[in-house]
Amino acid sequence: MTDANPDPGPTSPGFWRTDRISGAVLLGLAVAIAWETRVLPLGTFGHPGPGAMPMALAFLLGLCATMVIVGGGDAPPLRAIRWQEGGHAAGILGSAAFAALALETLGYRLTILAILVFLLGVMERRSPVAVALASFGISFGTYFVFADLLKVVLPTGPWGL
Template identity: 25%
Template structure:
């Protein structure tokens, strides 16, 4: 019982939340066809993503237990790093929320800018340059070259 008490609780909570996300993805992927006559169906990729999320989250728990058994104590949570992770997750949630009303290019631009500023701690100007470059690059690659239809915003892109 002593091993369980000395585990890093934030790592365990993160792993349990990720297992929940993986199960959620698996439940939805299960309703879609795994294979079609043309090859992998719409359920193929989400099914394997869900399996990978669950497996990696379980590995996180196992590694935490092994580390705690070998070291005897666990390191404290790095709250400065947690703020950076929260910034990244917030940017992702904003990108998802803005995908339909603002379009892919604008939502992806904001996501990249938030990641560059929150996670990598760069200036607004460098975030703007990287965001515009990445958004333009993705737009050219997918819309123009591969002819993939991405959600367009009110500005037509």
């Protein structure tokens, strides 16, 4: 995204303010959706086909995005943004992605255990005892309550865990 930024001077915040970037992303999305809709029959006005609704919405989205870009002149410049929680967010996102990959092979308990050990031990650097207690407690405890007591089917992995 920032590649498109035509090197703003040190004093001027330039054209690419936050709202304008958001608007540009949305506009791109609208164009992409319209392109993807091409495979669906549009139908006629009286008999709209499956493609009519997405196409109309994509058009509307593009319109709104343009308005956001036009009206975004007084939004804060990109540089004003700080992301203090970037580390946490990446860790959480990574853990969730790992869970999606591993849930059905490793089973619920082992996957959750791994996530908790990673988040508490590696990200938060808690003491090993606390990490062990919390990870085991939460992963096995929630499984016990939901799978054993409430019969919610949760995946199991090796060793029946």
